[in-house]
Amino acid sequence: MISNVPSSQDLNNSALTAFFAAWHQLIQLFDDFNQSFGLEDPNFSEELEEYYEHCQAELETIYSLAAQASELALKARICEVSPYLLLLGHGASFGETDLDIDFSDLRTIDAVDLPNAVNAICTSKVSDRFKQRFSEIRKLRNKIAHFGGAGKDSAPRDVMSLLVAQYAELWPDARFLNNWINYIGSRRYSFFHDGKWVSAELEFAEIQKTFFSLLSKGEFKKIVGFPKSQRRYICHKCVFEGGLDRHDLAATLDTAFLVSDTTLQCQLCTKSSDVMRKDCNEEGCKGNVISIGDPYPERCHTCGWDQ
């Protein structure tokens, strides 16, 4: 019999890990420059260009991970119908054996055929634009794998737009910020997360500002799920979970949106919380969304101060 048959969920989880490994590295690459010089500062445009030249090797890794993410996500879709469809296109021949055959030893469908296979087999299809991007990323990845370089300079912002579009099409119903923080909480460094001094929320809070500023209105809506112009609020649950109060970073984690007059929903932890509407009594704060209940009752969701 065939052992270790993959599940659609395992493949999808691996796809998300590869995607966010690429994404996290990319945003950190922007953030490093932003912290020191400022991405939008015209006085440092020459430095920024020079910096981007230093980024090329990392961008190649990012491309490779993005290609891997797309391939795994498409395989997950096929696997949802039947894992054995992944063996399509290769007339498998079996010799006389009493041993189990490990699924991973079998040759699976070629990456180049994945988009068309998905469109033939699955109910959720991929678009022509997706196919173009898929083949673009794959070609670049192959060049990198075989010749040790993409042979052209990649503009980091273009790479980012490409990743946003890939995510929006591969996981249309998923919660981007939640997927991202789950990735942060699962990688090697999460071993050191003690919830007090180091945490996934803290890591996210440190790059959140750069991330929000980089996204265009359309990109923001596509992956965060709300208009970029919609007011954002601090999620006290995330602040509490991540121990952000200790770092004076509480006010930076504004990942919640009003979904009704008295309900906030956080895109990072995906939890909803009831709020009351009254003006914050902290001088200079125009906020009027105040928490009820745990973990911090009567705390302003705009400035983060207790009432």
Ligand SMILES: [Zn+2]
């Ligand atoms: Zn939250």
Ligand SMILES: [Zn+2]
């Ligand atoms: Zn306030």
